[in-house]
Amino acid sequence: MDKATLLEELSGFLTKDQINTNYDDLYDASADRYKKYAKARKVLDVPLPTAIVYPNNTEEVSKLLVFCNDNRINVIPRGGKTATEGGLENWKELTLVIDADRLNKIIKVDEYNMQATVEAGVRLQELEDVLRARGYTTGHSPQSKPVAKFGGLVATRSIGQFSTLYGGIEDMVVGLECVFPNGHISRIKNVSRRAGGPDIRHIAIGNEGTLCYITEVTVKIFKYFPENNKFYGYLIKDVDTGIKVLREVMANGYRPSVARTYSEEDAHQHFYHFHDGKCVLIFMAEGNKDIVEATCRGIEASVEKFKDGILEYVDSKLIEGWFNHLNWSQKDIDDEFEGMLEKDYHAGFTTEISADWETIPKIYANVMNRVRNEFPRAHDLTMLGGHSSHSYINGTNMYFVYNYNINCEPEDEMRIYHHPLQTIIVEETLKLGGSMCHHHGIGKYRNEWTKEEHGSAYYMLEKLKETFDPNGIMNFGTIYPQEEGVKFQK
């Protein structure tokens, strides 16, 4: 099928305003924030998708998928466009981007059963605003909260900045509706818990648009007690000390909403007004008063236990001020875009990994060592550091953060800077048994390590793809490595 025929056939079952072929919009849809700099400079090397389509309901999503499946047309499911790992990048000449923009209804807020149901295109901020007005919260606050939409959040196994208390999106989703390439609509019912076989929610959660299209989500809601929020901040000796305190808090069963350790370099960019060249450890306790008080006692006791590594207490007002400016709005994203047009500069990149408590400090040290000694453009680095920001009973994550003077053409930047840095981080993580992606998803640029990430369990991942998407129309190149895509990577 050629592009003209595809568009003609689409117009047979979609209205004109549901089919977008505007050049600028297609260019925007051809890549995500992984190639933000090349995209801003208009030098993307990937094909434009054929069209962006806007289904009005689940049935139309089903029709579209059947059409694409029958005609072997690549499909990229899209929500709030905040992907950072190439998950929204297009690698096929014939591609439809199915945008959830019109699946925008908040279907139900069920306060008694503590859950809310929304369509995939509802912005997280929108539901959060509705809930806050009633004294509730989703508990989910990724940096992209003002922009991100539920379909994308669930499809990428998103996590929020208060995850240590509320969990990741996978802990919040109680049920969902999704559509498979053959048009089948699956509704996973909303129950508190069940032992009805494997938990099939997790086939859809984190599928990154490679197995199905998520159309509706039901998430837990939580009572919101902002008046009880407590903040703690410390300048500490090193990253290791911070990790030890985080572990102490978690191992004793406390669940602060924020529990973070920053390296000196990363602290410099987040806490320029008080870091004093030191590592920073911060906590936030929230929830009902009794829980907050208990959590505060747990934090204080943990800090006391490792007091030799605590250099200075930070005024909690400063931490609260930081907390109030956590999220990136669309304006922040647009401002960065404008900045990239004018200068050889962007706001930097991150790679997020996870491992158990004893392994995280080793990965951190190994990565720092390798980057400084092996990365050919180490002299261009303007920032290299990291922070642990999501902790669990058995381990934590490490968010490597880096930026550099861009001394290359925009189209070469990823190959010369970001990807070699990400490669070092991923290799060191996998070598020590950690996970190469804590919460951004695999996308298209970490797919070369998907098999290594999953080891013998990759068999299960492969079978899911063969079963649900036998024609390989769903988000070609994402999660699953593809020979045809290597030219865009290397």
Place this chain on the structure above:
Amino acid sequence: MNLICLVKFVPDVEDFKYDVTRNVLIRENVKMILNPDDACALAFCLKVKEKDPETFVEIVSMAPTSVVGHLEDLLRRNFDQATLISDRMYVGSDTYVTSRILARYLEGKTFDCILTGTHSLDGDTSHVPSQVGEALRLHQISNIVKIEETQFKTGWPVVDVDSERFISSYRVGLPAILSVSKDSKYKLPFVKFKNLDLDVSAKIKIITNRELGFRADEVGLEGSLTQVAHTFTRNLQKEDRVFVKTDEEGIDTVYDFLHAKGFI
């Protein structure tokens, strides 16, 4: 067209070192960068070459052999040849002697135009282009912010020159020495990813005093009539940092600061 571009690699101002006992810049083991004005001159040459692929661009630089890597880096951007004039005898040469050395090499060359930068970050005297022009008996113009490309090929380009208060336009007959300012819009492209490891060693020619034939008392410190009498380090003061909030008081503070500095 045959273009020659004179370039200089200068110590990174962030990492500047000077031998105060010998009164010479320590150029070895210091991070060197391409002089920004010269980068603009090179960028203009590439623009000409882009439109007329037959254009031959030779880069000429006088420097220690430690800059060979930098020249290779430039050659990977589609320049045709790099000539490095390098001899221990030339160490400490002042701008006049440097100009004589460059001119002696250039007088044996055939070219349509010589491009240079106007100022250099380390010396900043802007002597060399005009002195080379004097030696070669060529017209020379500094502070060029634009060269009319279409007329360039005809041999009578119009150039726009930043005269501080005005932009003046001049028509100049080639061959001449055109010295570009970093305020021009010419931007040197980076090396393409596919060319990062391109072997360009065959395009580098090293010229020593054996070819140029100066006497020892004509070059270097001995042959230089001007010498640096004294150097000093600028005293930089650390300013106190002031943090303001995005409230009325913060806005007033920022406004007053900008007003006091004359920006508003």
